[in-house]
Amino acid sequence: xxxxxxxxxxxxxxxxxAVCLKGIVWREALxxxxxRERFVAALVRPLVWxxxxxxxxxxxxxxxxxxxxxxxVLYEVYITPGLIAMIQMFNxxxxxxxxVYDREMGxxxxxxxxxxxxxxxxxxxxxxxxAISLLQVYAFLLIAWFWEIEPPPIGxxxxxxxxxxxxxxxxxxxxxxxxxxxxxxxFASVMNFVIFPMFFASSALYxxxxxxxxxxxxxxxxELNPFTHAVExxxxxxxxxxxxxxxxxxxxxTTVFMTGAILAYDPARGFIARRGxxxxxx
Amino acid sequence: xxxxxxxxxxxxxxxxxxxxxxxxxxxxxxxxPASFTVLLGLNGAGKSTLFSLITRLxxxxxxxxxxxxxxxxxxxxxxxxxxGIVFQPRTLDLDLSVEQNLVYHAALHGIGAREARRRxxxxxxxxxxxxxxxxxxxxLSGGQVxxxxxxRALLHEPRLLLLDEPTVGLDIKxxxxxxxxxxxxxxxxRVCVLWATHLIDxxxxxxxxxxxxxxRVLALGPVSRVLADTKAPDxxxxxxxxxxxxxxxxxxxx
Numbered sequence: 001x002x003x004x005x006x007x008x009x010x011x012x013x014x015x016x017x018a019v020c021l022k023g024i025v026w027r028e029a030l031x032x033x034x035x036r037e038r039f040v041a042a043l044v045r046p047l048v049w050x051x052x053x054x055x056x057x058x059x060x061x062x063x064x065x066x067x068x069x070x071x072x073v074l075y076e077v078y079i080t081p082g083l084i085a086m087i088q089m090f091n092x093x094x095x096x097x098x099x100v101y102d103r104e105m106g107x108x109x110x111x112x113x114x115x116x117x118x119x120x121x122x123x124x125x126x127x128x129x130x131a132i133s134l135l136q137v138y139a140f141l142l143i144a145w146f147w148e149i150e151p152p153p154i155g156x157x158x159x160x161x162x163x164x165x166x167x168x169x170x171x172x173x174x175x176x177x178x179x180x181x182x183x184x185x186x187f188a189s190v191m192n193f194v195i196f197p198m199f200f201a202s203s204a205l206y207x208x209x210x211x212x213x214x215x216x217x218x219x220x221x222x223e224l225n226p227f228t229h230a231v232e233x234x235x236x237x238x239x240x241x242x243x244x245x246x247x248x249x250x251x252x253x254t255t256v257f258m259t260g261a262i263l264a265y266d267p268a269r270g271f272i273a274r275r276g277x278x279x280x281x282x
Numbered sequence: 283x284x285x286x287x288x289x290x291x292x293x294x295x296x297x298x299x300x301x302x303x304x305x306x307x308x309x310x311x312x313x314x315p316a317s318f319t320v321l322l323g324l325n326g327a328g329k330s331t332l333f334s335l336i337t338r339l340x341x342x343x344x345x346x347x348x349x350x351x352x353x354x355x356x357x358x359x360x361x362x363x364x365x366g367i368v369f370q371p372r373t374l375d376l377d378l379s380v381e382q383n384l385v386y387h388a389a390l391h392g393i394g395a396r397e398a399r400r401r402x403x404x405x406x407x408x409x410x411x412x413x414x415x416x417x418x419x420x421x422l423s424g425g426q427v428x429x430x431x432x433x434r435a436l437l438h439e440p441r442l443l444l445l446d447e448p449t450v451g452l453d454i455k456x457x458x459x460x461x462x463x464x465x466x467x468x469x470x471x472r473v474c475v476l477w478a479t480h481l482i483d484x485x486x487x488x489x490x491x492x493x494x495x496x497x498r499v500l501a502l503g504p505v506s507r508v509l510a511d512t513k514a515p516d517x518x519x520x521x522x523x524x525x526x527x528x529x530x531x532x533x534x535x536x
Contacts, residue, residue, distance in 0.1 A: 011360075012359065012392055019392050019395075020389050020391075022389060023386050023389020024386075027375070027378070027382075027386045031378070034377040106372060107375065109369055110373045110387065111390065113337045113338070113365070114390035115358070115359045115360070115363040115391060116359065116390070121390075266341070
């Protein structure tokens, strides 16, 4: 009997992969539904920017006609793609970094002892996180619509592939960072050193031509920031257009970050081992 | 049993270090299928490190691990499929129901939802928790959570079950229940069990033991043989004697 057992247990069909992916996405969605405060927090954050910050800055910052807009737009309309990218960045960082916490480390272990290839498990986890970010983004867009941020109806559809890409890019970045962090006391250090610099040194809050007028140096930093390109990809897609440069940068960064994260979680490279045993017992 | 049957788990010359600290030193042992083996060691002996290596959470630095002749580094998929594991920290999702947790685990092994629910029903029945399938894990007692974790580990029908200090934090009754349950699995389903613990009273006379101390194997084999070798009256005395002599001769070449 035992020899049958041994030979029976090798190789996976496409169906196994599909079942596994579905299971991971399904669990992530269930967890999300159980954590309503997380959903509320994910929505309140960009809405505060939209309702308060943007209203206050409307008079200060005028936005001239720049693509993809074919008319003068309100400041609220201008920062909406940036806020969408912010939702995805927070979601990506939170879901990836939560794996570092002890209480989530157990879930990571459960995931990684699955017999399916690790690259597939991590990619599925990223896809699941991205799917959650899509729910958040569309909920935000719905509320924003009542705030008279009304992109063309087709834009809600054309923005979807862009959101999948940017969600993967930002989630993979979070996963890469999570592999390098030994202990995470709180979220604050990542806020300070990753999220804030990436958000502010980008085209999320101000068009880059205005940044260039103020400081050419800062302009180049913004241009090098992958987050800028995520924002621009979303901005153009929301108006049914493709920004080729942004697309290229986002695809390239997604590939690099994902490859990095998968290598980082390769057991032979031992990022997990370096973190030491989670159970306290060596 | 049969000569052709490969060991359920074979570990050869396994060493592992965290930086300068050596957690495992040249660990070698093999356990036969359908046996109950206790991995006995104090906290910090290297038990969790060993489990992390067997389940491929860590990469192997030196040595080799084979599960039913599948090398864990060369054929991780085939090897991991044959392993069920209960980690020392609780790893169920507290906000999800018992059944949802089981279905998720099944999916990680490529088992579809319908089949998973059928298997979940069977394994929950066996641990007398079938009526709690829809409850959130948060609402279960510590002993019940452990039983669900064991049931989950068995969902994909592994041939080797690893348990890392499964009775820590449980009361006497729950400890005894779990121990009985797992011993029953060995007898009835021919599952091979490696049970890591620092609680000596969990060792039965019919078990095999592996005594691990400061990353080295000090003794291994059936309890009776370990007792004979150490000339000790019981396993507690044998363990104490081994640990003391092991500490006295730490530089002994392996």
